[in-house]
Amino acid sequence: MAYSDKVLDHYNNPRNVGSLDKGRQNVGTGVVGAPECGDVMKLQIEVEGDRIVDAKFKTFGCGSAIASSSLATEWIKGRTVDEALEISNTEIVQELSLPPVKIHCSVLAEDAIKSAISDYKSKQAAGAAQERRQGQEQGAR
Amino acid sequence: MKLPIYLDHQATTPVDPRVLEAMLPYFSEKFGNAASRSHSFGWAGEEAVEKARRQVGALIGASPKEIVLTSGSTEAINLALKGAAEMYASKGRHIVTSQVEHKAVLDTCKHLEKLGWEVTYLKPSRTGLVSAESVAAALRDDTVLVALIWANNEIGTLNPVRAIGELCHAKGVLFFADATQAVGKVPVDVEADHVDLLCLSAHKIYGPKGVGCLYVRRRNPRVRLVAQMDGGGHERGMRSGTLNVPGVVGLGKACELCRTDLEQDAAHARALRDHFERRIFAELDHVHLNGDPQQRLPNCSNVSFNYVEGESLIMGIKDVAVSSGSACTSASLEPSHVLRACEVGDELAHSSIRFGFGRSTTQEEVDYAADDVIASVKRLRELSPLYEMVQEGIDLSTVDWSADH
Numbered sequence: 013m014a015y016s017d018k019v020l021d022h023y024n025n026p027r028n029v030g031s032l033d034k035g036r037q038n039v040g041t042g043v044v045g046a047p048e049c050g051d052v053m054k055l056q057i058e059v060e061g062d063r064i065v066d067a068k069f070k071t072f073g074c075g076s077a078i079a080s081s082s083l084a085t086e087w088i089k090g091r092t093v094d095e096a097l098e099i100s101n102t103e104i105v106q107e108l109s110l111p112p113v114k115i116h117c118s119v120l121a122e123d124a125i126k127s128a129i130s131d132y133k134s135k136q137a138a139g140a141a142q143e144r145r146q147g148q149e150q151g152a153r
Numbered sequence: 154m155k156l157p158i159y160l161d162h163q164a165t166t167p168v169d170p171r172v173l174e175a176m177l178p179y180f181s182e183k184f185g186n187a188a189s190r191s192h193s194f195g196w197a198g199e200e201a202v203e204k205a206r207r208q209v210g211a212l213i214g215a216s217p218k219e220i221v222l223t224s225g226s227t228e229a230i231n232l233a234l235k236g237a238a239e240m241y242a243s244k245g246r247h248i249v250t251s252q253v254e255h256k257a258v259l260d261t262c263k264h265l266e267k268l269g270w271e272v273t274y275l276k277p278s279r280t281g282l283v284s285a286e287s288v289a290a291a292l293r294d295d296t297v298l299v300a301l302i303w304a305n306n307e308i309g310t311l312n313p314v315r316a317i318g319e320l321c322h323a324k325g326v327l328f329f330a331d332a333t334q335a336v337g338k339v340p341v342d343v344e345a346d347h348v349d350l351l352c353l354s355a356h357k358i359y360g361p362k363g364v365g366c367l368y369v370r371r372r373n374p375r376v377r378l379v380a381q382m383d384g385g386g387h388e389r390g391m392r393s394g395t396l397n398v399p400g401v402v403g404l405g406k407a408c409e410l411c412r413t414d415l416e417q418d419a420a421h422a423r424a425l426r427d428h429f430e431r432r433i434f435a436e437l438d439h440v441h442l443n444g445d446p447q448q449r450l451p452n453c454s455n456v457s458f459n460y461v462e463g464e465s466l467i468m469g470i471k472d473v474a475v476s477s478g479s480a481c482t483s484a485s486l487e488p489s490h491v492l493r494a495c496e497v498g499d500e501l502a503h504s505s506i507r508f509g510f511g512r513s514t515t516q517e518e519v520d521y522a523a524d525d526v527i528a529s530v531k532r533l534r535e536l537s538p539l540y541e542m543v544q545e546g547i548d549l550s551t552v553d554w555s556a557d558h
Contacts, residue, residue: 015468023468029536046554047539050462050488050503054538070538074464078536 015075016109022079027086030068032056037139040132044123047072051117053081055124059132062092069124076114080104080121093129156472158518162509163306163334163453164476168403169359169512175406176361179399187396188387198398205405209366212408213332213351214342221367221388222401226333227257228382229352229367230300232392233329234261236378237298237350238270241327245295251275251283252494253310254302255331259490262300280445281310281495285317292320298327303335307478307491307507308444309453311339318347327376333357333365337411338419338450343368349376353408355400359512360407364400367392414512422452422510425519429508430454432523437530439543441501443478443492454508457501458526460540461533466506469529473522478505500539500549 015023031054034041038059045051051073058066067085071078083104088096104110104118159167179201187202189195206217223229238248250262252274262272273291277283283301292299299321304311314330321328329350332341337358343351354365369391370376384393411418434440439459455478458466463477478489488502497505506526510519534540542549 020468023465026536031541043538043554047503047549048499048554050499052538052554054541070536070541072460072537072539073462075468077462078465 018083018108019075019079019110022082022108023075026069026078026082028066028068028082028089029070031070032058032066032068037135038132040128040130040135042124042127042129042131044127045073045120050074051077051120053077053120053124055081055084055121055128057088057093057096057128057132059093062094064088064091064093064096067128073117073120074114076108076110077117077120079108080110080117081124083107084121084125088125093132096125097129099125154515154517154521157474158472158522159474160508160510160514160518160522161474161476162511162514163309163357163507164509165356165362166359166511167513168361169407169410171410172360172403172406176399176403179402185398187398187401188385198396201398201402201405202396205401205408208405208409208412209353212336212341212412213353213368214344215368216371218389219343219368219371221369221391222396222404223352223365223367223392224363224397225356225365226255226331226352226354229354229365230255230257230331231261232367232378232381233350233352233369234258234265234298234300235381236391237327237329237376238265239379240377241297245293245297246270247293247296248272248298248300249275249288249291249296249326250300251277251302253277253281253283253305253307253491254300255306255333256490258300258302258331277310277494278445279495279497280448281305281308281443281491282445282448283312283317285313285320288317289320292324292326296324296326298329300329301331303330303332303341304338304450305444305491306334307489308455308495309334309449310445311335311448311450313448314348315346321349322347327374334450334453336408337415338422338452340415343370349374355404355407358407358411361400361403364397364404366404418512419451421512422514425510425514425516426452426454426508428516429510429519429523430456432520433526436523436527439540441497443495443497443501443505452510454510455505456508457497457505458530459501459504460537460543461530462503463505465533466504466526466529469533470522470525473525475509476507478502478507 054070069081071081101118101122183197185194185198187198206220210217327349349370351368356362441457443455492502
């Protein structure tokens, strides 16, 4: 299996490996894939305002999966949440020159971004609902 | 020490210099067709082929007349299974084999099933062993053939061939043993082991690729096969086609070296394999040995490194050549059927690596490989969300992976 130079680069020098505190209100965590499939990606985002200021990943999977998720964190850092949602797997495939048999790795990376954002958004919605309830209770006193 | 290091001796082996030397005259000097009966070019080829038959026979305890030369084990397997099935179809159409056979056996059985044969695929133990009891239980009145792997190419497990052979003979059922990985590593004796058909391949035993043979028993009982390659009637009508004389010479020489060097080769490989495993198990945690720890080839080590995917590990040890049971390394994206049948779990199947040690493997190479593997596993575990969850005390079997997070 011949890997592209970019895949090798991400594999040997992965960007943004690690974890953010998933308990924090402004951190979104996405975990996609399954061990039985040989691919699990955890991608986390830290958001301030509407911008992703930090992103971290951890991946159980082949070199192409590791590269796809590493690239994903590189691309979403500094973008707004909406801009990050626009990233499609085909861009990842092109950037890393993934062969057909590895395209699913890029799809999973796109899913990981969306999953992290979805988690962030639902935390915001839950937080806002919480605030509204507290406000109503206070108003009722 | 030269890089890269080759530790994939189950996949293939380098041609031994002594084998190459024996082959060379038969390319451009003594190049006759072994079937040319009318001149000395042909006679020289025939003489070389007959010598090779004796060498092969001596390794497995067979007569040279019982050796049918082929292009390798895959062809020999096709000939044995299809040839016997067709020949004995009026006696019965049931075949017994196992779930951990090489694809050559499994695919040929599937082909026979499409043509109306019934095949029972025995489930092995957790360590890949097919027991004589399970074979006995599967035999029926219409069973004509039992086909089992002697030494498993992926996990190295050795089946109880002698016991299975005995029971097949007692029941009048033919026994075919795929000895491709067994010859030259463990003693093989078609008489003592009650084997009726057996295949082997030169390139697994330091011979050239493209040549192998099928042993076909001539006495007690006399086994007959329907040829799968029709033509000039070569190999007693069982396999037509001009013989690859240099290849056959190489096969013969390789078999001779296996016979003379078996103990030495096995001891050498076993020592290196054991040393390698000692280091891996001592310096890493969450490592699982696949296959039977006792009943296995001396030179094979199939290990799963939990929470690290196999292909990513192979990328990390780029100066060491090995293979993996992970789906990512197969064109079909399915993990190893052998590991699946042993129920190691898909997760461990995706993290498995097979190391094969050989005649020329050195201590220095093994230590280099061990260093590389240990360092790469540790680095990849830093990247692994599964390892992180385990460190946090989460039991992965309780996680619902289909949930969002």
